[in-house]
Amino acid sequence: MNLPDLNTPWTVSQNQHSHVSVKSVNSMLDPIDLKIESLFSAQRFHMNNFTDFHSKSAMECQQEYKSRLKDKFQCIHNDMSKQSMFLNDIFTELYITEGESENVNKEHEVRQIETVLRRKTTIEIPVKCNDIFKHSPEENRPIKCVLTKGVAGIGKTVSVQKFILDWAEGSANQDIKFVYPLPFRELNLMKGKHFSLIELLQHFKMETGFEGNHEKQKVLFIFDGLDECRFPLDFQNNAKLRNPTLPVSTDVLLTNLISNNLLPDALLWITTRPAAANQIPLEYIDLVTEVRGFNDPQKEEYLNKRINDKHLSGRIITHLKSSRSLYIMCHIPVFCWLSVTVLERMFNAPEDEEIPKTLTQMYTHFLLIQTHAKNMRYTKEHNPGPEDEDMILKLGKLAFHQLKNGNLIFYEEDLMACGIDVKEAVVYSGVCSQIFKEESALSENKVYCFIHLSIQEFLAAIYVYYMFKVHQINVLDHEEHQELKETTLFELHKSAIDQAIQSENGHLDLFLRFLLGLSLESNQSLLQGLLFQSGSRACQSIKETIDYIKKMIEETSIPEKSINLFYCLNELNDLSLVKEVQRFLNSGHFSKLSPAQWSALVFVLLTSEEKLDVFDLKKYIRSDEGLTRLLAVVKASESALLDNCGLTMRCCRALASTIGSSSSNVRVLDLCNNSIGDKGLELLTAGLENTQCNLEELRLSYCRITTRGCSVLESGLLPNLPNLRVLDLCENSLREAGIKILANYLKHQHCKLEILRLKDCRVTTQGTIAIASALQSNPSHLRELDLHWNNPGDGGVEKLSAVVKHPLSGLETLWLSYGLLTEKSCQSLASALRSSFSTLKALDLSGNAIYDGAVKMLSHGLGSPHCKIEILRLASCEITEVGVDDLASALASNPAPLRELDLRQNHIQDFGVSRLAEVVKHSNCRLETLRLGDSGVTKDGCAVLAAALNSNPSYLRELDLSSNELTDAGMRLLSPVLKNHSSNIMKLDLSQCGLTTDCYDPDCKLEKLILY
Structure with a gap:
């Protein structure tokens, strides 16, 4: 052990704490082994006197210590027979996933289980528990203190036991010289006594590994069961301690170890149930992990493993699924084992007993x-x-x-x-x-x-x-x-x-x-x-009790309370409220629900086997009151679609409280087309104050937000949304002043926005310049900027083009349709497309009268080998066959990136189509969508296009030729292409093309054909 000269106090090394990344651990351990017999109830250390450290080498001391730990931790004890099983024979590796870093809420563990079951589990990174102290793959920083949380019976202690056993056997973490398991249940016995750190280790008969030269050695302290601690951990008021030979109370020893005052180089691993996790200040924790129980597939896997008879296991699984309360509890491995113990006997019993529900x-x-x-x-x-x-x-x-x-x-x-x-x-x-x-x-x-x-x-x-x-x-x-x-x-x-x-x-x-x-x-x-x-x-009679529970369901405003009361009704075999609301679910009429029935609806939705990935309020009711009644369902969902629901500012504070909760799953919040206004934003901000909301996408299109609302967003709401990636403010009257306020937010380093939508927000040239300047300061995050139906002006586009050329810019999508732009904007954009730093992949200039001259300028950029444009939209830009000729020449020299080309409502005529056909038949062309509606195309253009598609039919999936004079003759020219086995065209728009029903070929393999 790396102990100092006992007469010399240690100095505290500077400890730089980075933010806590939360992990969660998912165990497949046999539940019988999860604390059925504690790892600390196994064979007692058999060392009566300490090693003579001066007569044995450090290596010999360490090997003897490992041998004793191996004897102690290699077995798991279970069953009344006291039979043992080797841990290595039954242990299944744990899994670690990303999670939240805030203090856990103090809820009953059954509630936490229900929350865990609704969490996102799509991003799972398997990491062995032996790697728990390895450097983070994303941040090259040491991990010195790990806090592992998890509900009772979930696998924390066994994961600790496996770590110790692997170390003792020499198979993992051999850079650690000594591991000291000190469970809180035993440290409780030291309450009121004074020990130095060395004396405490000696009291528990642990090797201290002194050497004459006192060479520094890495050691690990494992404190299992923080929730069982019966003495206070007062980090603020406990005396500072740096000398490991000085006797103090146990709590002072622990607080100084955890806060890096005592043995600052030591590793620490603390396990706890979630409710007690906040006893350790986050500033002292480098990594938080969470041991999870079984998800639904793992429940079935475990039950099939435990029951040899496949027919019987199938019956048991079906029965458990029929009772939601039982199936939710099976998330805990111990309850899975308990259920098997009961149901295996009952399904095999000769007498006809009622199976537990x-x-x-x-x-x-x-x-x-x-x-x-x-x-x-x-x-x-x-x-x-x-x-x-x-x-x-x-x-x-x-x-x-x-x-x-x-x-x-x-x-x-x-x-x-x-x-x-x-x-x-x-x-x-x-x-x-x-x-x-x-x-x-x-x-x-x-x-x-x-x-x-x-x-x-x-x-x-x-x-x-x-x-x-x-x-x-x-x-x-x-x-x-x-x-x-x-x-x-x-x-x-x-x-x-x-x-x-x-x-x-x-x-x-x-x-x-x-x-x-x-x-x-x-x-x-x-x-x-x-x-x-x-x-x-x-x-x-218990009828009086049932009536009282229903009365409490009506009166309680806390969803978790009413959900438990419904489970209580289930225990009393009363399902009347649930059956009532199921009838409403079948009918789709929710306007006349009583408060108790609303609570029943929440209960039914939350306990449904179907995952609540998306909650759409429009399926139930459109009002502030309806939303308030269903906030518990909102909190359990990943996407809350509340658009077009007649919501006002009255619901905003309660909504903010819901999405700002540490247990909220909401990542997408859609409030589009509701009259919440600036006041609603203020209430949202107030509700999210002092929270770390997990929201990633916020949609506020057409919500009557003004410049004042932008101030609220920039100063109050957005700073409380550290994970926000998408912000939609389309069709709000933000004007130049409001845009400049938003630009101030964009330039801050804490801003991580990837998509900003400002369609029809009265953005002027000066507003666009403000946004571009902000992106020059913080260019790496924004991927999409939507300025449809604004007036960015040529000056604004010039500044945006400079952003595209920035070496750190990540801008990929730029929407500039109907922006009153001229030829000068195309010149700036062409220059940007030629830049080797450009990442732009999608450009929309539709609705701007740029004419052929501007297209020629733009083509100089499109033909560059550095150009990465995949989506190009030039609808209604007054382009003729002359402009298309230049465009086709550019695309022919660099055809590979283009996936979508939109030239609707231009005057390209059949000649323009023939030039585009040359691009289409190019072997490197990967065009998937081609829109030529209302472009003066006739059957002659169809013939040229059909020939090109026959030459290179593999990629095009959507073709729009609507509002052209094709007639039946044009359709007949296209039909062979559509029947070609190599053709991938699945959507064809031929509406308003002068066709008759005689031209339709039923052998065409289209998913969508629009003829009229």
Whole structure:
């Protein structure tokens, strides 16, 4: 280990933190192995006395240490039989993908799962967990501190175990000299004690690897389970520490290690559940990764692997898909394993039992299976006994009280507080390890936990319901030293519902589902003989509870709350609201929905098997109120199409809050043709303040935005959209002043716009010059500039042409139609096209009276070997066959790049067509679209064109000859080309060409033929 002279304080090396790139990890591990037995409960270190460091070489010390780690981490323990499996035999590599870098939200993990399932997963870059400390491929920067997050049971700990094992076996990361696994559940046992860093490592019997010359060596500290930490990590107020020999509290040691004060060259790896991730300031983290569970294909792959019988696996998969709540939970590998445990037995059972369709039913059967298996193994009894009920209730009490306190890891004092004898816990851990387990710490202490948070929530619900059923009391409302009062079933339910709704992070959501599900007589009958066999057996109607839940659905404005309430109704077998809204979905009429029905619509859309890649508000309703009701669906979508929906400024603040949420998936927001105005932009800006919105495309065409709105965009809205790539402001009255304001935004280095659309925005010459000047300052990002129907003037085009010639310019598309341009603009553009730096691929000059002389000038650029133009549009430019002659000559000398040529509404005549035909039949011609509508073409032109296409038929896909006097004779000349097996023409426009029905040839293989 790279420890300093113990008498000399270390100095802190400068640590430059770059921005946090977020990754996500997708695991295919066998869920049985995911924390069923903690990696820290395996064989204990067998070193009683530390190595005599002066009598052994550093290499010998390291090899002995690796050998001990290999013995400890090479096996995964599972099942009640305590059988072990080699980790290398079952481990499947993880996957890392790009993600967000902000602090995670504190939501219940089931909510997070639902969000993860709707995330974009198209950009997945597989990276082995062993490469987690390698340099970023995009940024040559060292990665020293990694934070890995993921919900319980998802694979964090096993990925850590694999990393350690590969290092110990010498197969990876051999540049690291020592790896120190220090789980928080064990560091908790050091609370209140003072150690130096060296003493702490010695306490856990870890090699410190001193050498006489104190040569620097790279070391890695792994802190597993930040969410289990029971002491504060006060980075602001903890004393600075640079001396590893100075005794301090554990939290001071950790904060100084993480903040690079102590051992600044050490690597750190911290794992945590998402809700606790923000305990570590982002400034200290170089890389954030996320361990994900199974996506839908991986669920099926796992289930097929776990079940040898393919017919049975198919039945189980079909059943799980039939219940959305169960299928969503299968995202967690542990729940996949739990489901297989239950369903495999039930589908193979000779008796005709009801197959579980709800979470409560699934967990009830799981509890019964584990209890039955324990009795068969240790008492040879089929039926549960009193000791089972007693222990389950004690565990339930422990689960309930620790759930209220937010604890997942328990210690001896926690067990004793619930009447659980430590020896009894050890025994029960041994015989029912699939529910509750004891884990050996690296020290001599014990820690305890449930295999998954959902098991803890289920047992907590059993305890709460049992206390009501047997004693008619409500422990939910009970405070310490307060007398317990009798209650009714509805009062118990109401209390639980209210507390779940009031919980900001949803930590009681799943508990509430279980509590309500246990109230059904069908689920109680499953537990007969184990629980609920005493006390009142009066059948109490739960209709009052259902009515109350529906009332809360009407009143709650938080979508996540109402969605959980619908899952609660599902646990109570009430699907009336969902069925009602499904009828509306079938009819397409949504104007008369009640608030509860709107919530039901949100629930149905969010829990549908279909991905919400695109949400189109027009399919449902067109109003501010309708949008507000469906904002949860907007947040889950990647593209929100809200155009032409009669929206006003009233919806803008709520919309901004939705798309600015850290859990929002929205990348494209289309608000075109809505009257939101400048005030709406102000409200959008206010709603996005202090957020890092993920929006990539913002469409605001025809939204009544003025110069004032441009000021709002430049100073408030656009800086809050760091990922914005497309901005559409077409058909707004921005005028010269507004364009100059936007130009100020374009020149800033934080601007990453690739497409800017300003069609019909009253852009003048001075406005165009301002845009061009901004692009000269920041030329590398903009790819497309749309100035259709503006007046950029020859001076503006001259400045834009200079941008095209800039060595760093990335401009590829320039739309300048109907811009009152003259011959001078074509001269400037021709010069730009001849530049070796030009990247321009698409140019539209349609609607400008440039005449033949300008086309001749432009042709000098088009014929250049440097010209890269693929799309050239010159419709309605007063061009004659003379101009086409020059154009054809240029294209003949450089025909390869051109893909589209538009010469509609010009006077090119048959001679012009014959010159273009020479280009078409050129072997290097790759023309795919040719538009010659209303250009004076007759059947003679058709003959020449048909001959050219027969010579080189492979590329042309679209041909427009509309509004020409072709007659049936012209069509007959083209027909052989269309039937040619080498022809790729799929769209042919011959409308208004004087044709009759007699000319139509049904053998022509066209996708679209326009005759009239």
